[in-house]
Amino acid sequence: MKSYHALIIGGGGTGGALAHDLALRGLKVTLVERGEVTSGTTGRHHGLLHSGGRYAVKDKESAVECIEENLILRKVMPGTFEENDGLFVAITEEDVEYSRLFIEGCTDCGIPTHQLTREQALAIEPNLSPNLILAVQIPDATMDAMRMALRFFATAKHNGAEFKTYTEVLDVEKTGGTVTGVRVVDHRSGKESVINADIVINAAGPWSGKVADMVGVEVPIRPSPGVMLALEGRLCNMVINRMTPSGDGDIVVPQRGLSVIGTSSWVVDDPDNLGLPSDHIEKMYAEGEKMIPAVRKAPFRAAWSAARPLIGPRGADTGRELSRTFKCFDHVDEGVEGFVTITGGKATTARGMAEATANVVCQKLGVDAPCRTREVVMLPHTAYFTG
Ligand SMILES: Cc1cc2nc3c(=O)[nH]c(=O)nc-3n(C[C@H](O)[C@H](O)[C@H](O)COP(=O)(O)OP(=O)(O)OC[C@H]3O[C@@H](n4cnc5c(N)ncnc54)[C@H](O)[C@@H]3O)c2cc1C
Structure with missing residues (x-):
């Protein structure tokens, strides 16, 4: 040949x-x-091996790709992932309402779910908000990016x-x-x-x-940056996601001895010129502490931004819709x-x-x-x- x-x-x-x-x-x-x-x-992303749960309601094609690859990579890269699973946590009645769509979407995409009561979830993740109503466990995992x-x-x-x-x-x-x-x-x-x-x-x-x-x-291509915030201390052992449609500060990923909160979303023309808006960092604290109150008091380690390579028309606004x-x-x-x-x-x-x-x-x-x-x-x- x-x-x-x-x-x-x-x-x-x-x-x-x-x-x-x-x-x-x-x-x-x-x-x-x-x-x-x-x-x-x-080299700058969260380090989440997606289960696809985040995309199971509105972006099913991506959700199916994620769960398929999640299962393959665990086999061909043994030892790479902390197989800690993730929780989608509902802390308002609106979140509980969304959990029905979420479980339905996950089922459609082949993503296994396991619903936990407030007490069960707090027993495994005691730093979760006292406002917690329910949680759904999905096969997320953590990696060193x-x-x-x-x-x-x-x-x-x-x-x-x-x-x-x-x-x-x-x-x-x-x-x-x-x-x-x-x-x-x-x-x-x-x-x-x-x-x-x-x-x-x-x-x-x-x-x-x-x-x-x-x-x-x-x-x-629409380069779409997001801001991430790393705090000292491991505030959770599982990946904690908010039970809402994708939004700012809706995820906390335990990374080694740190907790990484992400992320925001906007679009830029030049991926070499992203900036690090301070109001986005504050948003990570504000949304993160709704899920894990200890976020607010944890010592700051770092904040940075990186750009997603999203496919979409030039008119795209924040990147969330892509x-x-x-x-x-x-x-x-x-x-x-x-x-x-x-x-x-x-x-x-x-x-x-x-x-x-x-x-x-x-x-x-x-x-x-x-x-x-x-x-x-x-x-x-x-x-x-x-x-
Ligand atoms: C905030 C944020 C959080 C994310 N979190 C996650 C997550 O937790 N889990 C997940 O699965 N995904 C996550 N993603 C998405 C993921 O990070 C990206 O989809 C992925 O890293 C893109 O990889 P890539 O190889 O396509 O691009 P890149 O990693 O950007 O690689 C492109 C490379 O091309 C090089 N290059 C550019 N121009 C030239 C040139 N002219 N000559 C030579 N080299 C060139 C660049 O230097 C760069 O290294 C996240 C993205 C963002 C922005």
Whole structure:
């Protein structure tokens, strides 16, 4: 079989998962990342392995993707997750009303639920609000955002993929309507060079619109930042979600010895210019303390923002209304051959996004190799540095 060369732009979880999938299918893989791997949104998210519960009422496509990948990743990345489950907590009568829609939505999407009384929930999570009325347990889990993604990178590297970090794509090379490679700058040496490839894949997350502009194709990406607040002390052991439609400060994720509250949502044009609005940080305290009153008094550790790569029209307002699903674009429809974009989705769905994209890539190149990432157990994250 001819060995085709695939070049991936972007070293987040999506690019890493794609490198893993394509390397297993026998392709020569090069990934270029302008910073360190996971230095984009991937290294800055909550660290929640979604059960899909958050999306089960209004965004069922994404909810189904999350629960499917949640179950696969537990098998192929043993030891990565704190399998602590999550609770959706109702603290007002309105929340209780929503819990009926929530359980119905979860059932439709194949997400198991277990309803707990106020007393049962307080027995396992004593810091929950005394206003608690009921809680519903779902299979959320906690992860270290960087280490989870590094398992894709480690395994891909072991299978021959090459990672060029601090290497930024400045332009995409084309002959006629066909993409033939990329022009990059190595930020360590300052040297520019061209890397040729049989196919180029844009996995630049919230930057994927900027990369698409280099080729002259359209990717309807809306970079949508959110603010997160880390407090010292583990205020809960399970992931605590508010029993409401998605909103600001509706989740508290226990991370090692910290509690991370998130998040808000707005849209920006430039993912390199997010800002950190102070009123959003205050909102995290205000909403978080409704679920766990100890939030207000816990010592501050850090606050930061990161941008979701959401797919949606330019008119989108806050990003809340946009689906969390993903999409793979084959730009052949726009008259460009040899260039594919994968964007949208969640860290939780990176493997599934990679499978869908690798199917498109292999079909375009005429490579007949099935996806193996549902079964192959990945190397530990440390193998990225030692392997
Ligand atoms: C506030 C917030 C909380 C979230 N919480 C969760 C959560 O708990 N669980 C979950 O599953 N998901 C969560 N998400 C979503 C998740 O973080 C993202 O969907 C995911 O990390 C996107 O990964 P990616 O690889 O597509 O993008 P990125 O991680 O952003 O990777 C893209 C990479 O491309 C690189 N790049 C850009 N331009 C170039 C160029 N020209 N040349 C070379 N490299 C380039 C960037 O440096 C970057 O590293 C959250 C998102 C946000 C914003």
